[in-house]
Amino acid sequence: MAGDSAGLSMRQFKAILRKDIVMELRTKEMITSMGIYSLLTMVIYQVALSQSGTAFDPRNIAAGLLWLAFVFTSMLGLNRSLVHEKDQGCLEALLLSPVDRPVIFFAKATGNLVFLLIVQVLTIPVFAFLFLQQGSYAGEWWMIPLALLAGAVGIAGVGTLLATMSVNTKGKDFVLAVLFVPLMYPLLLAAVSATSAAILGGDGSVQQFWTGMSMMAAFDAIMLLASFALYEFIVGA
């Protein structure tokens, strides 16, 4: 019976994830809006720093700019991932089915992670072109992708939980932002630290990178477990 239950849960997980991806590929609502917003943010940063003079090295703040863009972009997209569930009562239909609520959470969070990673892949070349001149990236090539992945897992997990909480509220965008930024603060700090270490290099940068990665891994694990435990309560509230 346990095997049957696990098999059904996996089938349900795949069904929700596949449905979200198919609908996104069809409508391109999330990826288009998040992608364009992220790219525009990069351009605005570049314009804002254009008069900073030659003495200022944009690499010193590049990691912070990158993660700011991803945080704002995430808030834009995460709400949309739940809003289409509300259309015509689809969330109700989902909740009527015999699915364990954490399965819904993990499927929605995985879908959001996929979309966020796509946006990151689109954004990084523009970021590198605008803020990292040739040869100015000091770290190993795999360091930034690893930091981006760890950060994206946390954003997708916490963001999915908070988007579910805020989707039934009147000012859902505002509610999501108010809850999201304070909760994401530790992750953001660790992500900026690890990404900065990768970009700037220098003495102790490898240790700084792994310290940031460890913090992000711990944040991801705690938040995913908390989301797993709380999702039944939140989705039923």
Place this chain on the structure above:
Amino acid sequence: MPPDHTLMAESATSDVAVEVRGLTRTFGVRKALNEVTFDLPYGAFLSIFGPNGAGKTTLVKVLTTLTAPSKGTARVSGYDVVADAVELRSQIGLISHNPLLYPDLSAEENLVFFADMYGVADAQSRVRELLAAVELDHRRLDLVRTFSRGMLQRLSIARALLHRPKVLFLDEPYSGLDPHAVDILDNLIAQIRSDHTFVMISHDLTKGLALCSHTLILARGKVVLSAPREEIDEAEFADVYRATVGMGVA
């Protein structure tokens, strides 16, 4: 006619599809449901009437596990709506005035998705069978957002029947349907009438009484009248309904 729960209660045994005892649901200080009690045997068709805000939709939401009761108990198909919620969900289906379908998926994709959610064996053939039953097989690959209201409702019926539920909840299923769609829905209900227990919310007294075997009138969260259909005098029932609801017979 006072509430008489014994009229419907054919003893709380295994032949009872829906068993409600002292069910109360509060939202803040407002009691949407107030000590609601009734039984419904398997194979029955219960029509629930009442004015807007009477608690009809809240009652269906509690019975379908979408809302937890504040007090009292309810069992559907033998499962407690709180303690056995996951098991109960595979025993029930809901047809609402909202289609509960994804507009950016095709008819077939919607049904396959919900078949996966319910763990339906041989999903593809079950989906084809139901699409044919609701006369939508020729539109199976079309996006649901292109469907008319009547087609949406037919597909919604197919979605609700996918997992062969024992108890079907209908929340104003005729709302907004054209006469042709009403005929199709009538025919579909007639086809599955003998195999299912129905709980329907309706504002249409004529339609509700024509379909039902049992009736219930709710007002301000309380049961005002409950009785089997054959024990109801239509004129008297309409008077009670009018007095309670404050509106004419639909």
